[in-house]
Amino acid sequence: MSEMFKISLPDGSVREMPEGSTPADVAAAIGPGLAKAALAAKVDYGEGGELVDLTRPFAGDAALALVTGRDEAEALELARHDYAHVLAEAVQALWPGTQITFGPATEDGFYYDVMAPASREPFGMDDLPAIEEKMREIIKADKPLVREVWSRQQLIDRWKAQGETFKAEWAAELPEGEDLTVYWSGEPDPENGWLDMCRGPHLPSTGKLDPQAFKLMRVAGAYWRGDQNNAQLTRIYGTGWLNKKQLNEHLTRLEEAAKRDHRKLGQEMDLFHLQAEAHGSVFWHPKGYIIWRELEAYMRRAIDGAGYREVKTPQVMDARQWEQSGHWGKYRENMFVIPDEVPNTEDEGPIISGEADWMALKPMNCPAHVLIFRQGIKSYRDLPLRIYENGCCHRNEPHGALHGLMRVRQFTQDDAHIFCREDQIVDEVQAFCELADRVYKDFGFRYAIKLALRPENRFGTDAQWDQAEQELRDAVERAGLATEEYGWEELPGEGAFYAPKLEWHLTDAIGRTWQVGTIQSDRVLPDRLDASYIGEDGEKHRPVMLHRAIFGSYERFVGILIEHFAGRLPVWLAPVQAVVATIVSDADGYAGEALARLKAAGIRAETDLRNEKINYKVREHSLKKVPHLLVVGKREAEEGTVAVRTLGEQQQKVVGLDEAIAMLRAEATPPDLRA
Incomplete structure (x- = not known):
């Protein structure tokens, strides 16, 4: 008769399950709805909880918490990990001979580093649609993700037989004698099946992924093990979510972020440059x-x-100071180090007597x-x-x-x-x-x-x-x-x-x-x-x-x-807080007077007296994110008013110059100095 394990649930109840039972069995015993919704499990044997596959048998009495889509952080981590595996399987299905390396989940998605077969060029953006389609095919096939424990030598032999030199190299460095895990995509099939070595855990099957909730984003170069002396691989990036709504929201955020890119706005607003x-x-x-x-x-x-x-x-200090502080030993690779002796060009190089002779920014x-x-x-x-x-x-x-x-x-x-x-x-x-x-x-x-x-x-x-x-x-x-x-x-x-x-x-x-x-x-x-x-x-x-x-x-x-602020900085931070723009040249004199009064009030202002249409001027200063445009023509000059066009607002308002200056002074006052 098999031993019975006591499985404690979050609601305080305890279920007795026979030896060999899994979290999936507990979910099924509770109800078909939970069995369908369960994605993984947190199992705690009294030494801290561990996230495991639903099919992992219990090792003894344990506390169990089943993970579903409502546990968004854990569910997303699992999904993105699985998307990465599906990506690698898809690439190898489309281009046999492709070598795979590693593919972790990231903050908003996943990536996988691969090497294209010798018969073709490295993968590029044009390949992504085909890879996406193959990934959807694998997801819809609802392949079970099956965990097995292998020895290090089994892994090495498998990767060498498959021509996976990178994987074989990594497997050879794994601890000898330690059991290692692999995951099959589909039922285990040593001849034709696809697997990857991985600690896991994974979702129960590829069908738990939403085929419409991911998108491959870009490709980039990456060196094997991050070393530029090693082979160059192709890193394929994707973003993955639990459902299409989340994906669309993410893509919208990316689109909005692109509009707000400080490098783009910095150039448009003439704020800075890098070279x-x-x-x-x-x-x-x-x-x-x-x-x-x-x-x-x-x-x-x-x-x-x-x-x-x-x-x-000072900007530069002796290396002995950084050594004493601990930064020299723990942070030296991130420091700009300067020898304190300039080499003679006829010599082979600088004469350095030791680290104490070095300086660092x-x-x-x-x-x-x-x-x-x-x-x-x-x-x-x-x-x-x-x-x-x-x-x-x-x-x-x-x-x-x-x-x-x-x-x-x-x-x-x-x-x-x-x-x-x-x-x-x-x-x-x-x-x-x-x-x-x-x-x-x-x-x-x-x-x-x-x-x-x-x-x-x-x-x-x-x-x-x-x-x-x-x-x-x-x-x-x-x-x-x-x-x-x-x-x-x-x-x-x-x-x-x-x-x-x-x-x-x-x-x-x-x-x-x-x-x-x-x-x-x-x-x-x-x-x-x-x-x-x-x-x-x-x-x-x-x-x-x-x-x-x-x-x-x-x-x-x-x-x-x-x-x-998408470039629309608060008025007190805006480099130019107001521009006095003329409609006709007859108003140039009044614009100059208005500018003088604005500057006297401490407002950063300019004039735009160019012989251009006012709509052109409005568009140009809007692009530069000027908070207020004070438009003046012949009537405004005669009446001592300005037509205020505020950035982001459709309507303009005509006010006296004194009122406009008072408004600008209030907005131009830093928040800590306001009454």
Whole structure:
């Protein structure tokens, strides 16, 4: 007689199932509706839950939660994983001899890296329709996805027999003696079946996918194992969803995002440009730099009011400083390193006596701020000491990761470090939470707060991390922000190597999220860099160092603002806040007078006196996202009025010049200076 296992369900009930039973059997026992809706299962044997296939037999008494389409996060992850496998099967069905490598799920879809057979060119965009059609055929065939456990040698033999050199290479590096899993698409058939090695889990069958809920998007080059010295593969990207409605909504978001692309709008609005001569750095044009200066002035008012002291630190520092801080060992590949001796051109190269002779452009400001803190003896009465810098940093980001203003190699942070006593930490973090809340609301953003917890590779003791993480939790709770309204969430393993951190994730106008602000509670760096203060007991103590930023970087924050507002920036940020445009040349004199009065009122204004039709002028300034066009003709000149055309509105209104100036002054006032 077989052993009976006790399976606990989320509603508190317990079902006894015979040995060999699966989550699918439990679903069927509950009812046919659930059996049809179930996609996978979370099974917990008391050591933490694991997501598994519905057909995976229970290993003992367990807690079970069945995953359905209502569990969107898990269901999407499963679906996208399966779409990737179906993509690989489709490509090999269409072009036998294609080699496959790996195909993970991504944030909004999936991809698979493949190598075309020698008989044809690498895959391109023209191949995607045929691949999509074959994928739909596989999905509609409703093939069961069957898990088997193989040995490493079985895998190696299979891949070599199939001519899959990449898979064979990877299989040869897997742990010897460990059982490995493969998944068949269809019933297992060693002669003609299709399989892939994979940890899983997977949906019960390909038919659980919606054949109308995916789309192949693009192809790109990718090197085997990410190494440019290896073979070049083709990466086929797709987006995958649970149903066609979700797909259409995603494609609409992509279309809207393309319209809002800050690189396109930045060119149309003449804000900035990027070019190869300074790859990864930004050339700010006068209009773009006005936005920068307004943000800088806004942030200075904010930090001055919060008791920060602004500093400026060197761009280049000795490698010994970065080694002592820990960045040299953990971050060196992302640093721009400079030898301190210039080689003689007649020699073979520079003479470097060792790493201590190297310098580096700073990738962050924190070690320099510690050096400022260390100047002179600090007392407990001097704390908290809040040091702020609009600090220019350089990071050697990979070429392929660079993206307009969003990912650059040279950037400026609204960076600050708060040196405080242990008993001041929660108060300081709470004050920062409240400051960040005001700033983001001034810009019209909703946000979520997340706590990134200790990573596996870290400095400091577990006790230090326990304390630092709890302090951040306490501060957010005291600020009233650790609620569902603010999207409070904890992220295991995502903290910095020296400290846990709070993250602010902004939601833009089309629903995308951007991680921007952060504060980190750090006990490691002050110790490594020997920062100390004299306590009330007359002894030396280590300060705690809070790393914090709100914009994150000016470059990226400007890019986010451009896309959030689709270029239609609030009037106080707009480079040109108003243009006085003439209908006839007889109004040129009045336009000049109006311009002078606007400028005297502190409004950034220009005139457009060209001999062009007014509709042409309206279209041109709309493209440049000028908030207000003040149209003047002979009548307006005689009456002292202007016809105000506001960006995005169909109707114009005629008002007196004084009224127009008062309206513009109100809108041009930064939100933190309004009554």
